Amino acid sequence: MKHVAEARRYAVLRRRIDRYLHTVMKKRPRSTARELWDACRYVVETGGKRVRSTLVLLSCGSVGGRVESAVHAGAAVELMHNFTLVHDDIMDKAPSRRGNPTVHVKWNLNNALLVGDVLLGLGYTCLLSTSSRNIQRIAQSYTTGLLEVCEGQALDMEFEQRDDVTLREYMQMIGKKTGGLIAMATELGGLLGGGTPRQVHALRDFGAHLGRAFQIQDDLLDVVAEEEKLGKAIGGDIVVGKRTFLLLTALERASGRDREVLEAVLRHGTETDPATRAIDVTTGERSRVVEAVTDIYRRHGVIDEAVRHIERSTARATAALDLLPRNASTRMLRWFSELLVKRAS
């Protein structure tokens, strides 16, 4: 097996973050505002690959900082990520997350709303436990990340109501929604590790490109993944008419009958009530539509274009790493970014 050492080190870092988060949650009361704290523990302690935290730790190490000193900030980024998941799930009316019912389903909307708010507050609490000369800049970077993610989510919701979204707009949106948080994670690591302005900039670039590759890979997996590995049905984005890299690229290329099919898919997306959506997701029509759209994607080279885009963004991310010291953490960042964009789920 290749890269055994890297996989082992990732497991160590991940456990370190898990342990830290467990301590944070354990300190919270058990008897007062019980629903709130139970639900916070439920979100934070049931899974997650701690990808963003690990990026903070490794970025810190890559510029020569002590990885341990970045654990507070690593946990803070994970908590902000969890905050966005809980609030996004409310907005998307998502029934489940990581195979478990979402907070607003398991409890209720009001509790989920507050849980999100509290997770963000805990994120700042962890971040501000950091001891660093750069603390003001670090907290500013964290806050910029927060605002970017929120703005990205607002754009994503706006796009759901529009059928004239361009690929360019989509790339801007994912740059904020997915890229914002990852670029913030790698930048924070650089600031914590005491990197030079050039190194911090390179780390931010690395994160931004990686975030883009990560999101397009996510879009791609919806049609090319194996269902068991993905853990959900293939073509879910198509069925709900989600504006993805694939759909928007296809719309720029297709004409005639193909275009009509894609526009029908787009319209289904603007239909917010699942019951009245034109595609009946409970019958065989689902697989027929998914197949037809996937076929259009293939014929117009959309899948290949996505793969090229992922490769290009990954190459740019890797190029940014060339500006950093060549040490074990930088090598881990390289390995980690390849792992992320080659993942099967």
Next chain:
Amino acid sequence: MKHVAEARRYAVLRRRIDRYLHTVMKKRPRSTARELWDACRYVVETGGKRVRSTLVLLSCGSVGGRVESAVHAGAAVELMHNFTLVHDDIMDKAPSRRGNPTVHVKWNLNNALLVGDVLLGLGYTCLLSTSSRNIQRIAQSYTTGLLEVCEGQALDMEFEQRDDVTLREYMQMIGKKTGGLIAMATELGGLLGGGTPRQVHALRDFGAHLGRAFQIQDDLLDVVAEEEKLGKAIGGDIVVGKRTFLLLTALERASGRDREVLEAVLRHGTETDPATRAIDVTTGERSRVVEAVTDIYRRHGVIDEAVRHIERSTARATAALDLLPRNASTRMLRWFSELLVKRAS
């Protein structure tokens, strides 16, 4: 007219905050994520007495700091306050605020959720523009305030589902929900102004007592205010069975038929669907119930007890001010706290 100078100075500080907030909102984009930013402007720029901001500025001045240096933090506290209003209004399904439709009514739930998140992000942005040696401690204090307010709101929601809430629990809840933010505001001012630990502690105490007085005054106004001045119907808390200082004190004192009436009011509160509430708020029954309960309050000395409690908390707040330098800002704090607890709306 008495206190003309103080009233004039308050108007000046209030305008300073308004102007600062206007600049913050003006910097936000107008063309992208438009619903989000329009709604943020709507919340921030339509009113509010800027009470909490003013407390930050005056607290800073009271320990010898430059009031101007606290404007960032003053705006930050106002933004956090607005964040809580937008999210609380979602949870309470409130149709209007300050005479205008709430964000989730004027736009929708998803936008309101994000608007709250963004206002909090902007709050941190303003706070972190502060130039102070104490910035880490300042940001920690702000974050503690955030968590207290959220926990207070969680308790408030929990109480709605229970009919065995004690007065003691209620006092703890308002200590967090209302007191948390005000104590944070005055503490921040002290930290910004470079106060000694003892002064900062005194300012925090001042804020905590003032917050308590402020909330009980709020509860009291529901039955003793003049309808035109209050800007909403008298007895609103009674009709929805809200657990207030008055209701919980009355429950500790009343027995027999009086107790039955109060328990019926409590039960109405646990009935979340207004349509099936036992008190029909659209008919004359409303005024009959409000009158009956107000009469119980009077007969059991509940109104007097509330007034005594407000006076006691105000006296404690004022006593805390005695530990501060005697200057114009400290005098203003004294005047301002009297103004707040003697207000008619």
